[in-house]
Amino acid sequence: MSFAKRHKFALQLIAFLAVMLPSIGLFYSATARAGGVTWLLVGVVAGGMVIAVWAS
Amino acid sequence: MRIVVGMSGASGAIYGIRLLEALKDVFSWILALSPILLVLILMIGARWSAARAGAAGWFLALGVAVLRFGAGLDLIAFAQAKAVLLTLDVLYIIWTALLLFEVANEAGAVNSIGEALPRLTTDRAMQALIMGWAFGSFLQGVGGFGVPIAVIAPLMIGLGFAPVDAVVIPSIGHAWSVTFGSLASSFQALLATTHLPGSELAPAAAILLGLTGLGCGAMCAHVAGGWSAVRRVIAPILAIGFAMSAVQYLLAVVGVWNIAGFGSGMIGLLASFLLVRWYRTDRASPLTHHAPRTGPNAQDIALALSGYVVLVVITVLVQLVPPVHDFFNQVVLKIQFPQVRTSLGFVTQAEAGRPISVFGHAGAILLYTSVIAYAIYARAGRYKSGAKRRIVTATLKGVIGSSLGIAAMVGTASIMAHAGMTDLLARGLAGSVGAAFQFVSPFIGALGAFMTGSNTNSNVVFAVLQMRTAQLLSISVPLILAAQTTGGAIGSVLSPAKVVVGAGTAGLAGSEGLVMRRMIVYGGLLVLLTGIVTFGAAYVIR
Numbered sequence: 001m002s003f004a005k006r007h008k009f010a011l012q013l014i015a016f017l018a019v020m021l022p023s024i025g026l027f028y029s030a031t032a033r034a035g036g037v038t039w040l041l042v043g044v045v046a047g048g049m050v051i052a053v054w055a056s
Numbered sequence: 057m058r059i060v061v062g063m064s065g066a067s068g069a070i071y072g073i074r075l076l077e078a079l080k081d082v083f084s085w086i087l088a089l090s091p092i093l094l095v096l097i098l099m100i101g102a103r104w105s106a107a108r109a110g111a112a113g114w115f116l117a118l119g120v121a122v123l124r125f126g127a128g129l130d131l132i133a134f135a136q137a138k139a140v141l142l143t144l145d146v147l148y149i150i151w152t153a154l155l156l157f158e159v160a161n162e163a164g165a166v167n168s169i170g171e172a173l174p175r176l177t178t179d180r181a182m183q184a185l186i187m188g189w190a191f192g193s194f195l196q197g198v199g200g201f202g203v204p205i206a207v208i209a210p211l212m213i214g215l216g217f218a219p220v221d222a223v224v225i226p227s228i229g230h231a232w233s234v235t236f237g238s239l240a241s242s243f244q245a246l247l248a249t250t251h252l253p254g255s256e257l258a259p260a261a262a263i264l265l266g267l268t269g270l271g272c273g274a275m276c277a278h279v280a281g282g283w284s285a286v287r288r289v290i291a292p293i294l295a296i297g298f299a300m301s302a303v304q305y306l307l308a309v310v311g312v313w314n315i316a317g318f319g320s321g322m323i324g325l326l327a328s329f330l331l332v333r334w335y336r337t338d339r340a341s342p343l344t345h346h347a348p349r350t351g352p353n354a355q356d357i358a359l360a361l362s363g364y365v366v367l368v369v370i371t372v373l374v375q376l377v378p379p380v381h382d383f384f385n386q387v388v389l390k391i392q393f394p395q396v397r398t399s400l401g402f403v404t405q406a407e408a409g410r411p412i413s414v415f416g417h418a419g420a421i422l423l424y425t426s427v428i429a430y431a432i433y434a435r436a437g438r439y440k441s442g443a444k445r446r447i448v449t450a451t452l453k454g455v456i457g458s459s460l461g462i463a464a465m466v467g468t469a470s471i472m473a474h475a476g477m478t479d480l481l482a483r484g485l486a487g488s489v490g491a492a493f494q495f496v497s498p499f500i501g502a503l504g505a506f507m508t509g510s511n512t513n514s515n516v517v518f519a520v521l522q523m524r525t526a527q528l529l530s531i532s533v534p535l536i537l538a539a540q541t542t543g544g545a546i547g548s549v550l551s552p553a554k555v556v557v558g559a560g561t562a563g564l565a566g567s568e569g570l571v572m573r574r575m576i577v578y579g580g581l582l583v584l585l586t587g588i589v590t591f592g593a594a595y596v597i598r
Contacts, residue, residue: 012107012456019463023140027391030133038133045136045467046118049111052460056107 004055011055018048085484087124088477091117091468092517096503106513107457110464117468121475126399131474134396139470141391141409142248143463146241146512147455148412148419149314150462153239154454156363156426157198158447163433165360166195166203170211172357173325177332180217181289184280186328187212188229189273190296194321196230196237198364204230205558213562221279223558224574227549229276231582232269234511234545235261236304236317239422242511243313246541248410249469249519252533258308260538260597262316266301267589268542268582269320273297275578292331299327312375314418315368322364359436363429370421370428385416402476458510465513473520482524493529494594497522497536498586501543502579506551514544532597539590543583550579 004011022041029037091113098109121127127135160166173186192204204226212222235242243261247254273293277286286293304320307313373380390411397403414420430447433439472478489496500522504514519540526536548554550572558564559571 009453009456012460015107015111016456016460016463019460019467020140020143023136026133027137027393030130030137031394033130035129038129042129042132042136046115049114049464052107052111052464056105056111056457056460 008055011051015048015051015055018051019045022048081484084124085480087120088472088480090120091472091477095465095468095517105457106461106510107464110461110468110513113468114464114471117471117475117477121471121477125402125475125477127471127475128399131396131398131404132471134393135470135474136467137391138393138409138474139467140463141389141412142245142470142516143459143466145248145410145412145417146245146462146466146516147459148417149239149241149244149422150458150512151451151455152419152422152426153198153241155447155451156367156422156429157203158450158454159426159430159433160198160360160363162443162447162450163360163363163436163438165363165433165438166207168356168360169194169325170207173328176329179289181277181280181285182292182328182332183212183215184217184225184229184276184285185273185289185292185296186325186332187215188225188276190300190321190324190328192226192230192321193233193237193269193300193324194318196233197315197318197321198239198367205554209558209562217280219562219564220570220574223555223562223564223571224578225276225279227554227558227571227575228272228279228578228582230272231546231549231579232265232272232542233304233317233321234548235265235541236308236313236320238512239318239418240314240316242515242541242544243308244418245512245515246519246537249466249516250523250537251407251410252523252537254311254313255309257534257537258311258313259305260532260534261541262301262305262308264535264538264542264586264589265545266297266305268546268586269301269304270294270297271582271585275582279574279578292328295331296324296327300324310376312371314421315371318364318367359433359438362432363425366428366432367422367425370425371418374416374421381416384420385413387414388412389414396474398474398476400476402479404474461510462512462516466516469516469520478521479524482521482528485521485525486528490529492591493525494531494536494539495587495591497526497539497590498543498546498583501540501545502547502550502583503543505544505547510551511541511544511548514547515541518544531594535590535593535597539586542586546579546582546586550575 022044026038026041029041094116095109095113098104098112118132170191173191176186177183187208192208195204195207205223208226209222212225213219246257270293273296274286277289277293300320300323303323304316307316307319374384375381388411391409393407393409395403395406500518501514504518505511519537522536522540523533526533555572555575564571
């Protein structure tokens with residue numbers, strides 16, 4: 001059994017948190033026009049989506 | 057006679073420019089549609105889960121929004137932040153609805169009700185109505201997530217129904233109850249994505265779903281015994297159907313739509329119980345089945361239903377008694393989003409994100425109910441050791457995949473809306489389908505649910521598109537959104553994901569095609585009838 005299948009629940013949980021939590025920060029970083037932080041947070045959300053594709 | 061074919065140099069150039077513009081428009085329209093198409097192809101063709109396909113769709117939407125529609129970093133950031141608020145609004149209900157179901161299920165409440173029902177009658181068609189339609193709607197009201205099929209199909213096989221019929225009957229039977237079922241999570245998604253008040257959308261949705269409910273009842277009887285069975289039990293179909301539809305309508309219209317599906321299912325069970333006492337079809341019908349003579353007593357049934365009675369009491373108190381309502385709705389999460397604009401000039405006006413009342417939300421009400429129901433069942437000695445851990449584990453494992461899928465799809469839909477992709481799709485649809493849109497509308501909802509396996513996801517992906525198209529064509533928005541969610545409700549029970557679950561519980565793994573063929577005929581007919589009703593209603597409601 002592959003790593004992704006063995007740890008499906010944990011990976012999906014990480015993916016979910018990676019999509020949800022930075023999105024709250026995105027509002028504040030975009031409002032403050034903090035481009036670097038916004039890029040970083042969008043990157044974390046994208047990372048969560050990659051894990052979602054891999055683990056689901 | 058000489059026929060001149062061709063154009064002068066100047067008009068040819070204009071024609072060429074117009075053709076190029078038109079091709080560019082078509083190309084943009086196809087690109088705007090591509091995230092939806094990708095999710096469709098991945099879920100149906102490649103059998104990907106909603107979470108996986110939704111995440112892939114998110115990446116494509118992001119790419120198209122940035123590269124073709126001129127979305128900037130700030131726009132993407134605000135769209136994603138808004139999507140998280142919408143996701144939380146929907147997930148709050150889904151998580152706690154499943155928690156309440158697991159609390160009741162672990163206490164044996166669902167089994168107690170399921171075992172008691174077949175004892176009411178030995179008539180096959182009536183059993184199909186009571187189990188597949190009334191009990192299926194009740195289970196959808198309190199649980200959802202494929203629970204009606206998983207619980208009822210094995211019980212019906214035990215009663216002597218053929219395995220394919222045992223899957224098809226509860227699948228079709230509970231279809232009409234999906235939108236207001238699962239404590240109205242699909243309806244909540246409709247409100248969250250369109251930003252329209254429930255009071256505006258509830259009446260049309262409840263009426264259209266109620267009419268569909270009558271069709272679902274007739275189809276349950278048809279599966280059980282053909283047209284002769286439908287004719288024989290037409291009076292119970294009308295009586296139970298009217299009772300369920302009327303209660304769903306009343307609860308939805310007074311603002312407690314989170315218990316509209318559950319309440320209608322409860323009334324359906326009560327109506328069935330009363331009807332079989334005086335409506336004896338047994339002697340007239342050759343289609344009788346054995347029914348178990350032993351089962352739970354009245355006290356067991358009362359205890360099984362007690363958790364749901366608590367839900368009704370708390371919901372009515374919090375939603376309808378002003379001082380209680382005000383007390384529980386003091387803490388509201390609300391974010392004001394600024395206006396954003398793409399580099400192509402598409403503007404999303406400044407607006408407040410979806411407000412979430414932390415302690416007065418339908419999800420919070422479900423949470424209070426779950427705790428009280430747990431205390432009741434525990435006091436009655438209905439739990440074995442380790443029950444708490446099993447309830448929490450089953451809830452977490454049950455929600456994580458769907459939560460991820462919803463988060464990804466809501467994100468996709470939000471980016472598409474903010475980048476102007478949804479608006480372009482709506483304009484294209486309005487221009488091409490035109491007057492037939494009201495007929496096509498439920499098919500779009502059904503397609504969305506068929507591809508995602510969820511009425512909620514269909515509403516998230518297509519509700520704004522349907523709303524914008526209806527606005528452009530000056531058709532009643534509540535009517536079109538009612539058609540969207542009704543189509544979505546029917547489409548969700550036809551989805552490969554649900555059919556696989558149903559077939560699996562009935563021992564038909566590997567023979568899903570048999571179930572799918574029957575389901576497509578019944579479900580397709582329901583969507584067709586919904587389209588015809590919507591088409592007619594659009595000329596009455598403006």
